[in-house]
Amino acid sequence: xTDHDPRPTPETMAMPIASGNRLSRRRxxxxxxxxGAGGGAAALLAACSSDSGASSAPTAAAATASTQPAxxxxxxxxxxxxxxxxxxxxxxxxxxxxxxxxPSFEAKYGIKVTYDFFDTYETMxxxxxxxxSGYDITFATGVxxxxxxxxxxxxxxxxxxxxxxxxxxxxxxxxxxxPGNAHSVPYMWWTTGFGxxxxxxxxxxxxxxxxxxxxWKGKMAMLDDxxxxxxxxxxxxxxxxxxxDDAQLDEALAxxxxxxxxxxxxxxxxxxxxxxxxxxxxxxxxADVSQVATELPSxxxxxxxxxxxxxxxxxxxxxxxxxxxxxxxxxxxMLDPQVSADNTNYIYYMGPxxxxxxxxxxxxxxxxxxxxxxxxxxxxxxxxxxxxxLQKYQERWTKLRAGA
Amino acid sequence: xxxGRTRDATLLMPGIAWLVVFFAVPLAIIFVVSLGARDQFGGxxxxxxxxxxxxxxxxPDFVPTVANSLRYAVLTTVFSIAIAYPIxxxxxxxxxxxxxLLLVLVMLPFxxxxxxxxxxxxxxxxxxxxxxxxxxxxxxxxQPITLLNTDLAVVLxxxxxxxPFAILPLYVSIDRLDPALVAAARDLYxxxxxxxxxxxxxxTMPGVIAAALLTFIPAIGDFVTPDILGxxxxxxxxxxxxxxxxxxxxxxxGSALGFLLIVATIAGTVATLRxxxxxxxx
Numbered sequence: 001x002t003d004h005d006p007r008p009t010p011e012t013m014a015m016p017i018a019s020g021n022r023l024s025r026r027r028x029x030x031x032x033x034x035x036g037a038g039g040g041a042a043a044l045l046a047a048c049s050s051d052s053g054a055s056s057a058p059t060a061a062a063a064t065a066s067t068q069p070a071x072x073x074x075x076x077x078x079x080x081x082x083x084x085x086x087x088x089x090x091x092x093x094x095x096x097x098x099x100x101x102x103p104s105f106e107a108k109y110g111i112k113v114t115y116d117f118f119d120t121y122e123t124m125x126x127x128x129x130x131x132x133s134g135y136d137i138t139f140a141t142g143v144x145x146x147x148x149x150x151x152x153x154x155x156x157x158x159x160x161x162x163x164x165x166x167x168x169x170x171x172x173x174x175x176x177x178x179p180g181n182a183h184s185v186p187y188m189w190w191t192t193g194f195g196x197x198x199x200x201x202x203x204x205x206x207x208x209x210x211x212x213x214x215x216w217k218g219k220m221a222m223l224d225d226x227x228x229x230x231x232x233x234x235x236x237x238x239x240x241x242x243x244x245d246d247a248q249l250d251e252a253l254a255x256x257x258x259x260x261x262x263x264x265x266x267x268x269x270x271x272x273x274x275x276x277x278x279x280x281x282x283x284x285x286x287a288d289v290s291q292v293a294t295e296l297p298s299x300x301x302x303x304x305x306x307x308x309x310x311x312x313x314x315x316x317x318x319x320x321x322x323x324x325x326x327x328x329x330x331x332x333x334m335l336d337p338q339v340s341a342d343n344t345n346y347i348y349y350m351g352p353x354x355x356x357x358x359x360x361x362x363x364x365x366x367x368x369x370x371x372x373x374x375x376x377x378x379x380x381x382x383x384x385x386x387x388x389x390l391q392k393y394q395e396r397w398t399k400l401r402a403g404a
Numbered sequence: 405x406x407x408g409r410t411r412d413a414t415l416l417m418p419g420i421a422w423l424v425v426f427f428a429v430p431l432a433i434i435f436v437v438s439l440g441a442r443d444q445f446g447g448x449x450x451x452x453x454x455x456x457x458x459x460x461x462x463x464p465d466f467v468p469t470v471a472n473s474l475r476y477a478v479l480t481t482v483f484s485i486a487i488a489y490p491i492x493x494x495x496x497x498x499x500x501x502x503x504x505l506l507l508v509l510v511m512l513p514f515x516x517x518x519x520x521x522x523x524x525x526x527x528x529x530x531x532x533x534x535x536x537x538x539x540x541x542x543x544x545x546x547q548p549i550t551l552l553n554t555d556l557a558v559v560l561x562x563x564x565x566x567x568p569f570a571i572l573p574l575y576v577s578i579d580r581l582d583p584a585l586v587a588a589a590r591d592l593y594x595x596x597x598x599x600x601x602x603x604x605x606x607x608t609m610p611g612v613i614a615a616a617l618l619t620f621i622p623a624i625g626d627f628v629t630p631d632i633l634g635x636x637x638x639x640x641x642x643x644x645x646x647x648x649x650x651x652x653x654x655x656x657x658g659s660a661l662g663f664l665l666i667v668a669t670i671a672g673t674v675a676t677l678r679x680x681x682x683x684x685x686x
Binding site: 120122123126147150151218221222226260261263264265266276277278387388391394395397398399401402403 | 442444445465466468469530531532550552553634635636637639643644647648650651652653654
């Protein structure tokens with residue numbers, strides 16, 4: 001297809017991508033990451049105002065500014081060593097972990113890990129809602145942790161088994177969604193902006209307005225995720241992405257309804273759609289676009305001038321877990337600096353692990369799309385837990401999707 | 405027929421039990437849930453039963469998706485029968501010793517997951533896909549045609565998926581037709597075409613109706629194909645129901661829409677059968 005397109009590729013626009021083809025598989029359907037009971041970002045400050053984008057300005061900047069001294073880089077072991085169960089059941093997105101993380105855990109403790117994937121976040125929440133899913137550990141969006149806790153879906157962690165908690169950056173030690181990490185441990189964090197193929201679209205795009213541009217009609221996609229997609233409209237309108245004001249949400253709905261005829265699809269697979277060339281410009285997660293770039297080097301990621309979204313995933317221990325000791329040890333293993341760095345080097349998502357920085361590929365650390373600087377992070381808002389008012393988004397999302 | 409009615413009824417017990425356990429009971433559950441309300445986390449609350457969700461369901465918001473569903477189901481049914489009839493006819497008349505093999509081949513796609521087969525259509529239809537590659541290679545087009553994420557892709561995917569459901573009842577119906585009747589028509593100077601229109605087709609109409617129902621009903625409830633092969637403008641009512649259950653976490657409202665869809669489908673099926681039976685079978 002590119003053979004037929006005479007337009008030049010502006011080299012200056014190609015973002016640096018993390019090196020190599022270590023990532024042989026794409027994280028399929030990663031796009032659904034934050035769908036469901038309220039996709040979105042971690043509240044890093046307990047005091048974050050839920051209604052002001054400005055005041056929810058992230059402290060994750062510290063994660064990138066890395067002014068904090070790293071904690072001990074050697075992996076700490078729980079003492080005295082408890083006797084873990086012989087099995088562990090982990091439920092995660094596909095391709096959301098390094099390739100040696102599980103084998104090294106199995107070898108270390110002699111625990112057999114059954115590692116299953118969910119295709120969408122909704123599938124996972126539906127399955128664990130029964131309270132008897134058979135899994136010990138799953139990966140929840142940070143802001144969903146309070147909801148899971150309220151429904152008794154998760155149980156407290158045993159911090160005596162997770163000494164590696166000290167490796168977390170200071171801003172992750174006490175996240176707003178889970179004070180003191182009592183019920184969850186942050187795993188990876190992300191940003192949401194848009195990605196596009198610079199070979200197809202030769203001008204430099206810096207604004208969300210691009211996703212309403214008639215010139216790319218039929219070649220654009222928004223994420224099939226109502227919080228993220230409404231956030232884009234709200235950001236364009238200058239409102240908080242956590243607004244519960246009906247008039248503002250109606251305006252956002254109208255803006256999205258105007259956009260719908262221009263879209264090719266609401267995507268659950270931003271990676272696949274961009275990489276295949278079906279979509280030239282897509283609302284996307286930053287690390288996903290970096291994965292696209294391993295196949296399609298002309299793909300680039302933008303955190304728009306108006307700002308974007310950032311969020312995190314956290315590991316939780318499910319209430320029905322039959323292997324709690326092994327689960328706590330697994331979480332501890334994931335916080336091992338080397339393991340955590342291996343994960344980031346493999347999936348391109350940045351973790352909250354300060355001690356891991358020393359082992360992360362310098363190219364990833366230097367990549368502003370994967371590891372945005374403070375100025376970029378300050379433009380980002382977090383999606384907060386809205387409680388019952390989430391319904392306002394869900395109802396409008398149904399209307400939007402039913403509109404054609 | 406001369407045996408006692410009691411014994412006949414006993415034979416029906418497994419079927420009735422099946423119908424009750426897997427249809428009547430779930431339908432009743434859906435109905436009860438549809439009268440409830442959702443709680444903060446998307447659970448179902450049943451302490452204040454009302455018809456509010458049915459009022460919401462009848463809002464004009466859902467007209468476009470219902471229209472989409474009907475359009476896809478009708479087109480899928482028409483295309484399926486148009487394609488399936490000649491295939492069934494050929495297997496029945498000219499299949500000879502290989503009839504069984506040919507019928508097994510019709511069923512063969514079921515050995516692969518429906519979702520996987522639908523994903524395969526993505527590979528075929530996408531901008532850099534097989535179809536566009538061939539057309540570009542042949543010099544017929546210089547820009548890819550958008551095939552995936554369109555109405556065409558949805559109807560194509562559904563027709564592909566439901567075709568075996570059309571072929572099998574048509575085959576049974578055609579195979580049962582006594583060739584002597586067609587021969588008699590020809591003896592009476594009917595052209596081949598006239599014999600088909602006046603003898604073969606009317607006598608195989610029960611098969612056509614069965615094929616139409618077996619295609620239309622799953623097509624109207626399909627959300628997988630529109631989801632995978634469709635795009636931003638191809639939402640069906642079944643997809644909306646799925647969204648209500650999974651994303652929007654509004655089970656009561658989703659149940660109300662689902663209940664209406666099931667009732668409408670049953671009513672439509674019964675009405676169609678009545679009309680056709682009167683007209684076709686006399």
